[in-house]
Amino acid sequence: MKIHIVYAHPHTASLNAALRDEAVRTLEGSGHAVTVSDLYAMKWKAVADYDDFGPTEEERFMFAAGEAWEKGEIAADVKEEQAKLLAADLVVLQFPLWWYTVPAILKGWIDRVFTNGFGYGTSRDWPRFGDGVLKGRRAMVVVTTGAAESHLSDRGVNGSIDDLLFPLQHGVLFYTGMEVLPPVVVTGAAVMDEAGFAGATELVRIRMAAVAETAPIAYRRQADDYDDAKRLKPGLEPAGTTGFALHIA
């Protein structure tokens, strides 16, 4: 497979960097071809603004983005990232959880790369949630958290890690058509002893060795399981669930 890793951490000698290197070693050892977008090293422009577009008739931001996309007048760095995604069989997003979501530099990668016309569309019939520009590809999140596992568990005060990752995994990766593998979650990352580091490294190695066979999260496809108002059809939710868990078969 071709695997593209989008990586966001400011410290070049961080736990995240070590886990990324372990992932690359494991994947290449399995015969995969790996590329990495190291957003801090690239000094990725985080803010989506009009400088990303050539001249447009449209003034409204989202529609100006769509017009620029249709004309092919989108920033060169955005086009390069789009090409990397289209060339990949598996897309990995790796980052530390900051304020319960991705760091700003990675949010800016999402905002700018998944622009109107490429990542999403405004029409009613736009293919989304199980269909989309990246259909046929797989995706996986690798995330480190300062919080301990229990704080991110089903009753944890932070909310569960599955719910915290839902807007990213379902709302970005599945939205654009990718099958999303269960995330690799490394908790307690702020202060980690040798055994913790060895365990995290082993987890990454095992998960990366299995990317081709791992079953994806069973998010429900919009085209199959939602009514015209884009609401889940009655009775499809797992018994006794509310919230984001409704949308997993």
Added chain:
Amino acid sequence: MKIHIVYAHPHTASLNAALRDEAVRTLEGSGHAVTVSDLYAMKWKAVADYDDFGPTEEERFMFAAGEAWEKGEIAADVKEEQAKLLAADLVVLQFPLWWYTVPAILKGWIDRVFTNGFGYGTSRDWPRFGDGVLKGRRAMVVVTTGAAESHLSDRGVNGSIDDLLFPLQHGVLFYTGMEVLPPVVVTGAAVMDEAGFAGATELVRIRMAAVAETAPIAYRRQADDYDDAKRLKPGLEPAGTTGFALHIA
């Protein structure tokens, strides 16, 4: 009251700009003092990196941030925003929902302003979720969405807007001690007719006129309702709920 609005939209003539102006007019008309951080106009630096800190002994990012905070050697723009928050009685975050969360420029405001030592701490006893540096203040989100209301409803394919806003409202605003008022949500914002615009403006006017009396969301305080593993004590969740809704009384 003193009210500080943190505003993020790239288009100076957008629906968001009109709603922000309506909010300022209404609040000032009620006798409140209003300040605004217009992040795009300020060219706010979105990416949290080592340039935000003076020289540090610590290399690890989070701990370097904490060391810089203790020495008072944090970037000047960050200190200015922290001072605005400390001076406010109510903090309003206004933004368009991009990929189910805040635009990168606003995420970068969160990442940089709520730095280690100010917004959060790594110690077990750090006061959080109902306590924290901004305790005694109120907060409110004003958000516009391209999606229609049903898509963001309890069974909507996007996930409910309350769940989508939880990591921000609970994980940032309540984490730092603020009481969070129910959000102002303007759906269908991509294509809005005159009647829709009038309704959105009226909604903002009504909510802003009532900010001093509006009851906050009843998030449970970590200090009261969670065990030593930071898990919600048994039986406190509303009957029949799972997911983020567990944490609301």
